[in-house]
Every structure is written in C-alpha cells, then in structure tokens.
Amino acid sequence: MIDCEQLAPLYEEYALGILEGEERAELEAHMARACDRCSAGVAEARYVVSQLALLAPSVEPPPALRGKIMEAVKSSASNPVRAVVPLAKTSAPRTIFPVWAWIAAAALALATGYTIRQMGNQNTQLAELRKQMKLATLQSQALQNQLEQSRMVSSVMLSPDSTPFKLMPKDKNMPMVHAYLHPHMGVAITAEQMPSVDPAKTMQLWFVPKAGKPMSVAIFRPDSAGQIALVAPVNMPKDEIAALAITEEPAGGSPQPTSAIVWMAQVN
Amino acid sequence: MERILQRDSSALETLYDRYGRPVYSLVLRIAQHPSSAEEIVQDVFLQLWRSADRFQISRGPLEPWLFTMARNRALDFLRLRREKQRRREDSTDTEIAPSAISRPDLEGAIDKSRRAEKIRALMTSLPEPQRRAIELAFFEGLSHSEVAETMGEALGTVKSWIRGGLLRLRESLEEARS
Numbered sequence: 001m002i003d004c005e006q007l008a009p010l011y012e013e014y015a016l017g018i019l020e021g022e023e024r025a026e027l028e029a030h031m032a033r034a035c036d037r038c039s040a041g042v043a044e045a046r047y048v049v050s051q052l053a054l055l056a057p058s059v060e061p062p063p064a065l066r067g068k069i070m071e072a073v074k075s076s077a078s079n080p081v082r083a084v085v086p087l088a089k090t091s092a093p094r095t096i097f098p099v100w101a102w103i104a105a106a107a108l109a110l111a112t113g114y115t116i117r118q119m120g121n122q123n124t125q126l127a128e129l130r131k132q133m134k135l136a137t138l139q140s141q142a143l144q145n146q147l148e149q150s151r152m153v154s155s156v157m158l159s160p161d162s163t164p165f166k167l168m169p170k171d172k173n174m175p176m177v178h179a180y181l182h183p184h185m186g187v188a189i190t191a192e193q194m195p196s197v198d199p200a201k202t203m204q205l206w207f208v209p210k211a212g213k214p215m216s217v218a219i220f221r222p223d224s225a226g227q228i229a230l231v232a233p234v235n236m237p238k239d240e241i242a243a244l245a246i247t248e249e250p251a252g253g254s255p256q257p258t259s260a261i262v263w264m265a266q267v268n
Numbered sequence: 269m270e271r272i273l274q275r276d277s278s279a280l281e282t283l284y285d286r287y288g289r290p291v292y293s294l295v296l297r298i299a300q301h302p303s304s305a306e307e308i309v310q311d312v313f314l315q316l317w318r319s320a321d322r323f324q325i326s327r328g329p330l331e332p333w334l335f336t337m338a339r340n341r342a343l344d345f346l347r348l349r350r351e352k353q354r355r356r357e358d359s360t361d362t363e364i365a366p367s368a369i370s371r372p373d374l375e376g377a378i379d380k381s382r383r384a385e386k387i388r389a390l391m392t393s394l395p396e397p398q399r400r401a402i403e404l405a406f407f408e409g410l411s412h413s414e415v416a417e418t419m420g421e422a423l424g425t426v427k428s429w430i431r432g433g434l435l436r437l438r439e440s441l442e443e444a445r446s
Contacts (some may be wrong), residue, residue, distance in 0.1 A: 012434035018405050018412055049436045050332035053294040053339060053408045054384035055391060061292035065306050066284055071311045073277050252411070255351050 002026040004037045007111040010079035011038070011045035021250060025199030032092045032224045034107065040135055104143045108136075120188050152231040156180050167244055167263035177228070186231045187217060187244075194222035197248065203228075204261075206254050207236045210268065219253040241267040269330065269417040272320040280317055287331065288313075291338045298342035298407050308345060312338045343409035343410045383444060391433075397421070405430055 007027050014027055030038040055108040156162050157180045165214060177191040180265040189205060202221055205215040218232035246263040271279030291312060296305040315337065391399050397419065404415045416426040 009431060009435060012438060013431060015364040016405055016430075016434070018430070045434075045438070046336065047329075047332045048441055049406070050335040050339075050435070051383055051387055051441060052402070052437070054387050055403070056290075056293040056297035056407070059293045059296055061288050061309065062302070062306060065292070065309060066281070066288065068306070069284060069310050070277060070281060072310060072314055073280060073317050119409065124388065154291070185389075190286060 004030065004035060004041075005165065007038055008041055011041040012049055014042055015045035020242065022199060024251065029224075034104065034139075036135055036139065039139070050253070063268040068228075092139040108140055108143050149231070150229060152185075152186045153190060153229045155188070156182045156185045156231055159185060163238070165244055165265040165267065167246060168264050174262070178267060179245060181234065181238060181244075181267070183234065183238060186233045188230055188231045189218065189220070191228040192226060194226045194228055196226070198222045200251050201248050202251050202253055204247055204249045204257070205232065206245045206257060207241050208245050209236060209239075209240050210239070210242045214245065214257055216253060216255070219249075239268065243267055269320060272317065277317075280313065283316070283330070284313055284353055287334055287372045291334055294335060295338050298339065298409075304345060305342070308338065308341050312341060314415070339406070346409060386440055386444045387437065390437055394433055394436070398433050401429045402424050402433045 002023070007023075007030060010019055010023055010027060014024065015101050021025065027038060027042070031042065079204070157164075159180075160184075161183040163179040165179040165181065167179055169176065174195065175191055175193045177189060177194075180188040180190075182188070187205075202219050205217040206218050207217055208214045215236055217235065218230060220228060220230055222228050244265045244267060245261045247259050247261055248256045249258055269277075272283070272343045288309070292305060292309050295308045295312075296302060299308060311332065316334065356418060391402070394402075400413050400418065401421075404410045405412075410418060412430070413423055413425050414425045415421075419426065431433070
C-alpha cells in the first residue's frame with residue numbers, strides 16, 4: 001500500500017495521462033475512496049498540466065473559423081435533441097443516482113458544515129480556514145463531477161431517441177451490462193455487481209462494425225462498489241454497428257481487441 | 269457562462285475571441301494539420317456551447333477546462349491517425365471525430381501572459397532532453413516507454429526527467445500565484 005506522501009509526486013504524471021501500472025492503480029484507489037489529499041492534489045495537477053498548453057507557438061486561427069463555429073451553434077440551437085435534459089425536470093427514478101453519490105453528498109455536507117464552523121474562529125486561524133475552504137471546494141467539485149456523470153447517463157437513458165441494448169456475459173455468473181445508444185449524446189453504459197478488474201488491466205468497449213475492424217469507444221473499470229455508469233461519444237453511425245462488445249485489455253487500453261469478448265450485444 | 273446558459277450566442281463569440289487563439293495554437297501544435305485543427309477547435313467550442321450547464325455545475329475555471337478538452341481531442345485525433353497510418357502506411361489525413369473529455373479544476377489567479385512567460389522560462393531552464401521528454405508526453409501523448417523509445421533513453425531516466433520537470437512546473441506556478 002502506497003501512502004499519500006508517496007503518491008504526491010505522481011499527481012502531475014496522472015493528470016498528464018502517463019502514469020501506469022501499480023502507481024496508477026494505487027492513486028485511483030485513493031481517489032475512489034475519496035482521499036482528500038489525493039483528490040485535491042490531482043485537481044491541482046490538472047490545472048498545472050493544462051498550463052503546458054501555453055508552450056504551443058501562438059498561431060492566429062483562420063478568420064473563417066469563428067463564423068463556422070457560430071453557424072454550427074445556430075444549427076445546433078435549432079436541434080433540441082442535442083440539448084442535455086435537465087435531470088430535475090424529468091421523472092427519473094431515484095436509482096439513477098448511485099449510492100456513492102448520496103454518500104458523497106453527505107460527506108460534502110459534513111465538510112461544508114465543518115468549514116462554516118471554522119469561519120467563526122479567530123483571525124489567527126484565517127490561513128487554516130482558507131485551506132479548509134479550498135479543500136471543501138475541491139470535494140464539492142469532485143462530487144459535482146460525479147453527479148454530472150450520473151446526469152449524463154440518465155439523460156441518455158431517458159431520451160426517447162436512445163436505443164437500449166443488453167450486453168450478455170459469456171460467463172453466466174457475470175452480471176448483464178446495459179447500453180443505451182443515442183445518435184448524438186453518445187452511448188451510456190451501466191452495470192452493477194461487476195467483478196473487480198486486475199489493476200494491470202482495464203475494460204474496453206468496442207463498436208464492432210459490419211465491415212472493418214472494431215473501434216474503441218471507451219476504457220473503464222467498475223468503481224469500488226462494482227458499479228459502472230458512463231457516457232462515451234458515438235463515433236460510428238448506428239446503421240454501421242453490428243455489435244457492441246466489451247473485452248478486458250491491458251491498462252490504458254488497446255488499439256484493437258487482444259482478448260476474447262466478455263460481454264456482447266447485437267445491434268444490427 | 270451565465271449568458272451561454274441563456275443561449276446567448278454572442279457570449280460564445282466573446283469566449284472564442286478570448287480563447288480561440290490559444291486553443292487553436294494548442295490543437296495545431298498537436299494535430300500538425302490546419303484543417304484538422306479547425307475541425308477540432310470547432311468541436312471544442314460546440315461542446316462548450318452544448319455542455320454549458322454541465323460546466324456550470326463544476327464552477328471551475330474555464331481556461332484549463334478548454335485546454336484539457338482541446339488537448340484530449342487533438343490527441344485522440346493524433347492517435348487515430350497514427351493507427352490508421354500504421355495500418356495503411358498512408359499519410360492521408362482523415363477527419364475522425366475525437367472523443368473523451370476530462371475536466372480540470374482550480375482557479376488560476378494570474379494572467380495568462382505572465383503564466384506563459386513563467387512556463388516558457390521554466391522549460392527553457394530545463395536541460396534540453398528533459399524539456400523534450402515533457403513535450404513528447406504533453407503534445408504527442410506518448411507514454412513513458414514510448415518517450416524512452418523515441419529518445420533512445422532508459423525508461424527510468426525518462427520517468428525521472430518527466431517527474432522532476434512537472435514538479436518544478438508545479439512549484440513555479442505556485443510561486444507565480446502566491
């Protein structure tokens with residue numbers, strides 16, 4: 001087991017996307033159990049790494065690009081299907097928010113309450129108070145990111161334009177994986193009671209076309225509760241998709257499947 | 269962002285005027301192809317328009333979010349193009365819809381030009397191989413082992429370079445913000 005002190009120098013490499021193997025698995029395990037220090041450190045590291053963008057030589061974009069974007073925005077605005085459905089205005093069942101979201105909400109409420117209590121302390125404690133507030137903000141952001149993911153999943157699941165599929169396991173002892181394919185919003189994947197995945201491996205979702213090689217859609221792993229809830233972009237017209245398939249691949253994913261299909265659903 | 273949430277397209281124009289150049293510069297540096305870079309930048313700003321409510325939830329700063337999304341999409345494009353080239357041994361550029369969005373956090377309180385100056389100064393101060401290793405990882409999306417192979421260096425050396433350089437970058441930005 002690696003502690004936070006040892007993981008701290010790895011935050012930027014994780015944000016850069018190059019941390020692998022045991023170190024990556026350890027850091028993700030810390031974040032999965034809401035480790036405050038590692039979550040805050042990775043959030044900070046994402047900011048630090050993003051700033052490397054400023055090293056790119058400054059180039060003026062083509063003047064026509066601005067117009068193209070605004071034209072696309074206008075046509076997008078006329079297509080209400082692409083708008084994300086606000087969760088609060090739907091009749092979504094409560095179960096679309098997984099248990100961890102409520103637990104995290106409770107944790108956030110406690111953290112916020114603690115922070116507010118600290119604000120009543122003397123001025124000499126101001127620095128510590130600011131630190132606590134920053135931490136609470138980061139916790140809030142982490143929670144909101146999780147809620148956002150749930151919201152995206154529910155939006156796809158509830159859309160009348162989505163087509164549901166059941167990915168059947170090759171091993172009958174494994175749970176079923178549900179997929180909801182939406183032409184614009186993406187493909188939502190949900191599952192519960194999934195087995196844990198070897199830290200050196202990952203699960204990978206593929207679109208299997210009627211002709212040609214499978215196309216990678218998403219790389220993921222179940223959370224600590226064995227749940228999967230994600231939305232990945234659709235990068236292939238539905239008519240061209242013969243099947244959805246999930247394989248187990250080395251950590252980081254593979255350009256093409258390297259192992260047997262573990263879950264599959266016929267699409268066309 | 270509030271105006272974008274209210275579907276005020278002029279707000280997106282304002283954001284494009286502010287961030288279009290750095291986002292395009294980043295994407296072009298990665299994709300190395302102007303027409304592809306245009307497509308990706310268009311996609312990034314459209315994503316911002318369509319997902320404004322989701323972004324609003326996070327209340328993080330916009331600039332790192334845009335940079336991270338632009339980098340991820342450009343790298344997705346680059347990886348798919350490499351894969352296609354490997355398969356076909358063909359240098360034809362193909363427009364492929366990128367995927368994956370990640371979301372950065374935290375607030376950068378210093379202005380962009382000062383940060384850019386600070387980051388460039390720091391990178392210039394690094395030994396050339398260390399700088400190149402970080403740039404290969406960031407702009408080319410290469411893993412540790414791929415960077416080591418590209419540079420003909422030992423994996424441990426490359427890991428040490430990248431780790432050390434990024435930690436110095438962290439410290440430098442912290443100093444600039446304090």
